[in-house]
Amino acid sequence: MKLIGLNRGEVKRLFKEGKVTIAVYGLGKMGLPLAAVFADHGANVIGVDISEKVVEMVNRGENHVKEEPGLSELVKKNVGAGRLRATTDGVWAAKQADVMVILVPTLTDERGNLKLDPVYDVAKKIAKGLEKGDIVITEATMPPGTTESLIPILEEGGLKLGDFGLAHAPERTMTGTAIRDITGQYPKIVGASDEKTLEAVIGIYETINKKGVISMSSIKAAEAVKVFEGVYRDVNIALANELALWCEEHGLDALEVFKAANTQPYCHLHMPGAGVGGHCIPLYPWFVINLAKKTNPRLVKTAREINDSMPHHVVELTIKGLNEAGRPLKGSNILVLGLTFRGGVKEFMKSPAIPIIRELKEWGAKVHAYDPLCTKEDAERFGAEWKEDFKDVDALVIVTDHREFKNLKLDEIAKKVRTKVIIDGRNVLDAKKAEELGFVYLRVGKV
Ligand SMILES: NC(=O)c1ccc[n+]([C@@H]2O[C@H](COP(=O)([O-])OP(=O)(O)OC[C@H]3O[C@@H](n4cnc5c(N)ncnc54)[C@H](O)[C@@H]3O)[C@@H](O)[C@H]2O)c1
CATH class of the missing domain: 3.40.50.720 (NAD(P)-binding Rossmann-like Domain)
Incomplete structure (x- = not known):
């Protein structure tokens, strides 16, 4: 059932009645939990992955992201109920689906320079199966502006933006707490290409997220939210590290000082440590730095x-x-x-x-x-x-x-x-x- 033009209440009802088909591209640490949660709330979900092994496992009702608590049960239950299945055929999945979610890796080098090949690959496949009234949502973390850069690729199938809707709804989670976070630890952030798409996308995420949705004025603003969350962490960890070095010089115990300072509600000194790793916090600051043309993000x-x-x-x-x-x-x-x-x-x-x-x-x-x-x-x-x-x-x-x-x-x-x-x-x-x-x-x- 196409959702553009419906209000959020109608979208929620159709979702729960199993009348909405969602294709989730990328069944990794983030994509599989999302696909399973969508299915668990009633949607008919097709997971798409280039890995045959992943697809075969999911179709057997098995979870390959072992470190995610609760995911094995959710995958088994929803595959068993016929609400979740997987395929390597991204074009076929796009033809079946009313909503396509892109959650493939956004690869970067250590300075945040992007290799968006998986995202573009998925966009090309979606373009071949895109129908009027469909909605394409990016959930993968992107430098602001990236989702809209997909428009020319998505239009290659002959439709124009407006015939289909585009939105960004960033994943605000991490491995180990994905199901908890997707279903309502934090509100979902959403930005869309037009009001009707936004209304429908709000309906989708309100169905699965108990904390509801914060709607943004644009796709780019929604992309910036997730990136800024990472920048905030990086800058504050750096502050904690700098003050920790100062404490070393002055014979103080930084943790003792931080703990006491943090009892004041405006102070949130983070934990100093051996360094910042991972695919998120040390890379998102580079999205900001690399995109700055007139400003100079010195602090970042x-x-x-x-x-x-x-x-x-x-x-x-x-x-x-x-x-x-x-x-x-x-x-x-x-x-x-x-x-x-x-x-x-x-x-x-x-x-x-x-x-x-x-x-x-x-x-x-x-x-x-x-x-x-x-x-x-x-x-x-x-x-x-x-x-x-x-x-x-x-x-x-x-x-x-x-x-x-x-x-x-x-x-x-x-x-x-x-x-x-x-x-x-x-x-x-x-x-x-x-x-x-x-x-x-x-x-x-x-x-
Ligand atoms: N892992 C995290 O904690 C986390 C948290 C927030 C956001 N994110 C973001 O979520 C996105 C996905 O990350 P992840 O951790 O789930 O990645 P992942 O590496 O665990 O999984 C990605 C999956 O996508 C599949 N894939 C790769 N190219 C594909 C293609 N062209 N078509 C279909 N499937 C393809 C892979 O086979 C893999 O199964 C990234 O943008 C990441 O920045 C990740």
Whole structure:
């Protein structure tokens, strides 16, 4: 059922009655949860992916995004009920669907330079199946202006914008909390090409999101919301890191100061740490920087510089800690704990572990690594030797806030290591306990 021209109430009713067909392009960490949630609220959902393996798994009712709580049950239930199926045929899916959602990767290099090939590929397929009254929604994170750059491609099928609607509704979530977030942790942000499309898209997201929808005046404004959320985090983490370095210079414990300062409602000092990784926070500032023609986003650039310098600072702390324990870094056994960019997620993009291992090796240290989500091969790819015990270690360097590291048994570790030094790059350990056991314990913001 085509939705343009209907009010949000009618859209919600038709959605729940199973009369709306939605094609979700990209069945990855974000796309599969979204497809399953749409289906669970009554829509007839076709998931599209270039990976035959993913498509086959979904059609068997299996979830391949194992780290997403609740997703396996949701996929099984909705495939079983006939509301969710998958295909590799994006043109066929577009012909069946009334709404097409693009949630494929928006690939960038480390400076946010985009490779939008997957998005363009999907847009070309949609163009071949686009019908009057259809709505195309981008959910993938995009530099402002990108969704509208798809208009000429979508019009290649012969229709003009206005015959079909276009909208942007950014994913405001992350791996591990996707279902919770999609269904109502935060309101959905929506911008559309015209009022009628906006009304219909509001109806779609109000059906699945208990927190409702914030409608924006344009597609570009909706794109900017998601990008600015990431920039806010990056700049504020940089501020926390800068103040943490200042605290180190002045013999203060940054966490103690931040905690007290944050009891005032206008102060939200973030957590300082070993660096900012992932596909989102360190990259979105580059969207802003790269698109600035007349303005000069100095603060955003400086924040990037500060956060990118933190892995080097962790190496400096390692040298300092070892020196306090009477050892040089050269020839010492360093155990890096954590290869992924954040706890609980196996993602390596811009992980601080990469530069930390590289620099420690340049200084002549013997670098070992362990990560509960990784393999020996992952460590070797990073240039470190896999090590699952603490024997003969001279310094533990914690780079990732995995749950397992918060529960390290320091009393047992103290008996196994050769030198008692801990560099806590994620503030996960109890400083007092470490010091009582005789460790030299340093963390970002407390030396
Ligand atoms: N992962 C996150 O935490 C997160 C959070 C918010 C936003 N996002 C955004 O969501 C988008 C998708 O990210 P993700 O994490 O789900 O990616 P992902 O890598 O987990 O999954 C992407 C899926 O798209 C498929 N795909 C690639 N090219 C395709 C094509 N041309 N046609 C059809 N399918 C194709 C892949 O096979 C894969 O299954 C990105 O724009 C990302 O920035 C991700």
